[in-house]
Amino acid sequence: MSQASIQVGASPQVQYLLRIADSCLILGQRLGEWCGHGPILEEDLALANMALDLIGQARALLTHAAHLDGQGHDEDQLAFLRDERQYLNPVLMELPRGDFAFTQVRNFAVATWLQLLWGRLASSSDAEVAAIAAKAVKESRYHQQHAADWVVRLGDGTDESAARMREALAQLWPLFNELFDADAVDAAAVAQGLGPAWSELRADWQAQMDEVLADATLAHPKPSAYVSAGRRGVHSEHMGHLLAEMQYLQRAYPGGKW
C-alpha cells in the first residue's frame, strides 16, 4: 500500500489529451486560490465557477485518457500521483495567481485558446472527446467573455489598472508561445483525426486577442523567442510547489478512501 508515483504510457494520443486535461486541472487549481480573496464578492463567485468548470473538464478528459492508457488508473491517480515531469500542461497555467490583472489576462488568453480548441475537438474522431468538447466549448465561451470584459475595463480604466495590465501582458506574453508549438504528438493527433495541431489555432487566437486588446487600449508586448516546454513536462519552479500542496493528502494517506 504505497502512494509512489504512477507512470502514464507514452502513446501520443494519451499525451495529447493529457496536455489539455492538465491545462484545465492546473489553471483550475490556480483559480481556486482566489476563493475568499477577490476584489469584489461577485468575482470570488465567478472565479470559483470557472475553476469548477475547468476541474470538470479535466475530470472528463483524465478519465478518458486513463481509459485509453489502459493501465486501470482513474482520474484521481492521474491527477494526484504523477511526478511533476509527467504533467503536460503549458507552463502558462502553473504560474502563481498574481494580481487580478495577471489573472484576467491569463484567463482571457487561455479561455480564447480553449474555446478554439474545444471548438475543433467537437468534431474529433474520438466520440468521447467530441462529446466532452461540445459541452466544454460553451463554458469556455462564457469564460472568454467574462475575462474580456475585465481586460477592457482594467486596460481602459485608471492609470494604475492600465499599468498593471501592461505589466501582466509583459510577464505573460513569452508564455503564450507554447500554446501554439508544434511537435510529433500534435502531428499524430492530426493524423488520427483526434484533434488539431495547436499551431493551427494561432491566427484565430491572435485575431481575438488583438480585438480585445485594442478595445482595452493595450499595446502588444514585443515578441519573445522563448518557447516553454511544459507540454513535454519541463515546467517552471512554481509547479513543484503547486503539486506538493495539491498531492499532499493522496501521498500522506496511502490507501485512503475519500
Added chain:
Amino acid sequence: MSQASIQVGASPQVQYLLRIADSCLILGQRLGEWCGHGPILEEDLALANMALDLIGQARALLTHAAHLDGQGHDEDQLAFLRDERQYLNPVLMELPRGDFAFTQVRNFAVATWLQLLWGRLASSSDAEVAAIAAKAVKESRYHQQHAADWVVRLGDGTDESAARMREALAQLWPLFNELFDADAVDAAAVAQGLGPAWSELRADWQAQMDEVLADATLAHPKPSAYVSAGRRGVHSEHMGHLLAEMQYLQRAYPGGKW
C-alpha cells in the same frame, strides 16, 4: 514500502523534547525561506546561519527523542513523517515569515526564550539533553543578540520601520503566551529533572524583552487571553501548508535513500 505517517508514543519525556525539537525545526524551516530574499546580503547569510543552527539543534533532539521513544525511528522519520497533529511546536514558530520586522521580533522573542530554556536544560538529569543544551545555548545567545540589534534599529529607526515593528508586535504578542503555558508534560519533566516548566522562564524572558523594547522605544501591546495549543498539536492553518511542502519528497518517494 509505504510513506504513511508514523506515530510517536505519548511518554511525557518524549513529548517534552519534541516540543523543543519541533520549535527549532519549524522556525528553522521558516528562516530558510529568507535565503536569497533578504534586505541586505549580510542578512541572507545571518538568517541562513540561524536556520542552520536551529536545524542542527532539532536534529540532535529528534535523534534523542526517537531513541527514548524506542520504536526504532530516526530523525528524518520524526521530522518528515508525522501527521500535523503530532508536531508539538508552539504555533508562534509556524506563522509565515512575514516582513523583516515580523521575522526579527519573532527571532528575538524565540531566541530569548530558547537561550533561557537551553540554559536550564544544560543541567538536565538526562546527560544527552544537557550536552545538546550546552552547545545550543551559545548559539541562541548569538541569535538573541543579533535579533536584539535589529529590534532596536528598526524600532528606533524611521517612522515606517517603527510602524512595522508595532504591527509585528501586535500580531505576535498573543502567540507568546504559549511559550509559558503549563501542563502535565511540563510537570513530569520537572519531576524527572529533565527540564524546567516553561512557565518558570516567563519572568526572565519578560525582563529581557522589556529591556530591548525600551531601547527600541517600543511599547507593549495589550495582553491577550488567547493561549495557542501547538504544544498539544493544535496548530494554525499555516502548519498544513508548511508540512505539505516540507514532507513532499519523503511522501512521494517511498523507500528513497537520500
Added chain:
Amino acid sequence: AAREAAFEARIDAGDFIEAKDWMPEHYRKTLVRQISQHAHSEIVGMLPEGNWISRAPTLKRKAILLAKVQDEGGHGLYLYSAAETLGTSRDQMLDALHSGRAKYSSIFNYPTLTWADIGVVGWLVDGAAIMNQVPLCRCSYAPYARAMIRVCREESFHQRQGYESLLVMMQEGTAAQKAMVQDAVNRWWWPSLMMFGPADKDSPNSEQSMRWGIKRISNDQLRQKFVDATVPQAQILGITLPDPDLKWNEERGEHDFGAIDWAEFWRVVGGDGPCNRERLATRVKAWDEGAWVREAALAHARKQMNKEQAA
C-alpha cells in the same frame, strides 16, 4: 404611536413585513444588525473551508468543496441584498466588518486543521446553522425570510455532503482516516454547541427579537434540538462525541449533555480566539488589494457613460 401599534398588530397576526412598509427604527436596526452579521458570517466562513480547496484529496471532493464555498459567497450576496432593502449599502456593511464594529459568527475563528474538518464543518457547523436558520424562514421580515428559504435549502445539501464524506472515511477508510475524523469531531463539537449563542438566561437581545417574530425559538431550545438530532448521526458514523455527560434522559425525552465552557465562548467572541485577528486581516487585505480593481471598473463605467452621452 398609532403606526407602531398597527405594526405590532400585524406582527401579532403573523403578517410579513415588506421593505416598503413602515417599521419601527429599532426593528429596522435589529434586522440590519442580524442580517449583515449573517452575511459577514457567510463571507468570513469561506476562509476556513477555502483553506482546503488546493488540497482536496480527489477531484470530486475538490469540485464539491469549490461549489460549496461558492454557495456561501452566494448566500452572502442574497443576504447583503436583503439588508440593503432596509436602507443600508454593502459598502457600509463591509466597512463595519472591516473596522471591527460588526461581528460574524464566532465559529469561523476556529481553524480547519485537517481534511476531516471539512466534512465535520459540513455536518456539525452547517447542521447547527440550519437549526438556527430554519425558523428564520418564517421571520417577520419578508425579504430576509425569502433569502433564508434559499439559504436553508442549499445548506442542508451541504450538510448531507459533509456527512456523506465522513461516512466514506469512517466506513471505507484507513485507520489513519478514522482517527482524523474522530479528532476533528473532538475539536468542533463544543464550538458547534456554542453556535446557538449564550444560554437563554444570558441572552439579552432574544426577548425583543422573539416578540417581533425575528427570532422564533430560544437558544437553549435550538441547542437541545441539535444535540438530539446529532447523537444518532454520530452513532451511524461510529464516532464518539467528546462529552462524557452526554446521555439519553428517558424522563425528559431528550439528551442531557455536559456544561459548555462559556468562558471560552466569551473569550473567542471578545476577540481572543485562535483566528480572529487573522480572519479579519485576510478580509481587509482582500478588500484593500482589490481597491484598484473597483476604482478601475468605476472609471471605465464612467468613460463608457460619457461616450454614450457624447454619441
Added chain:
Amino acid sequence: AAREAAFEARIDAGDFIEAKDWMPEHYRKTLVRQISQHAHSEIVGMLPEGNWISRAPTLKRKAILLAKVQDEGGHGLYLYSAAETLGTSRDQMLDALHSGRAKYSSIFNYPTLTWADIGVVGWLVDGAAIMNQVPLCRCSYAPYARAMIRVCREESFHQRQGYESLLVMMQEGTAAQKAMVQDAVNRWWWPSLMMFGPADKDSPNSEQSMRWGIKRISNDQLRQKFVDATVPQAQILGITLPDPDLKWNEERGEHDFGAIDWAEFWRVVGGDGPCNRERLATRVKAWDEGAWVREAALAHARKQMNKEQAA
C-alpha cells in the same frame, strides 16, 4: 605611456597588481565588469538552489543545502569587496544588476525542477565553475586572485557534496530516484558545457584578457578539460551523458563531443531563457522590499552618532 609600459612589464613578469597600484583604465573596467558579474552570479545563483531548501528530503541534506547557499552568498560578499577595491560600490554594482546593465551567469536562468537537480547543479555546474575559476586564482589582480582561492576551495567542497548525493541515489536509491537523476543530468549537461562561454573563435573579449593575465586558459580548452574530467565520473555514477557523439578520441587523447546549440546559448544570454525575467524580478523585489530596512538602519546609525556627539 611610461606607466603603461611599466604596468605591461609587470604583467609580463607575472607580478600581481594590488589595489593601490596604478593600472590602465581599461584593465580596471574589465576587472570591475568581470568581478561584479561573478558576484552577481553568486547572488542570483542562490535562487535556483534556494528553491529546494524548504523541500530537502532529509535534515542532513537540508543543512548541507542551507550551508551551500549561504556559502554562495559569502562568495558574493568577497567578490563585491574585491570589486570595491577598484573604486566602485556595492550599491552601484547592484544597481547595474537590477537595471539589467550587468549580466550574471546564464546557467542560473534554468530552473531546478527536481531534487536531483540540486545534486546535479553541485556536480556539473559547480564543476564547470571551478574549472573556470581555478585559473583565476593566478589572475594578475591580487585581490581577485585571493578571493578566488577561497571561493574555489569552498566550491570544490560543494561539488563533492553534490556528487556524493547523486551517488547515494544511484547506488542505494529506488528506480524512481535513479530516473530522477538521469533526467536532471539530461537537462543540465548542455547548459553546463555552455558555461565556458562561446567558442574561442567567437569570443571577442578573450584575447585582451589573456594578454593581461586576467584570463589564463581559453574557453574551448576549459570546456575540453571539463568533458574529460566528467566522463569518468558519470561512469562511476552509472548515468548516461545525453550526447550520442561523446566518445574517447585515442589520437587526440581527449573526448570528442557533439555540437553545442549556440542558438540556444545566445537566446538565453539575450534574455529569452526559461527564468531570466523571473530571476531578475526576484532580486529586484527583495531589494525593493528591503529598502525600508536599509533606510531604518541608516536612520538609527545617524541617531546613535548624534547622541554620541552630544554626549
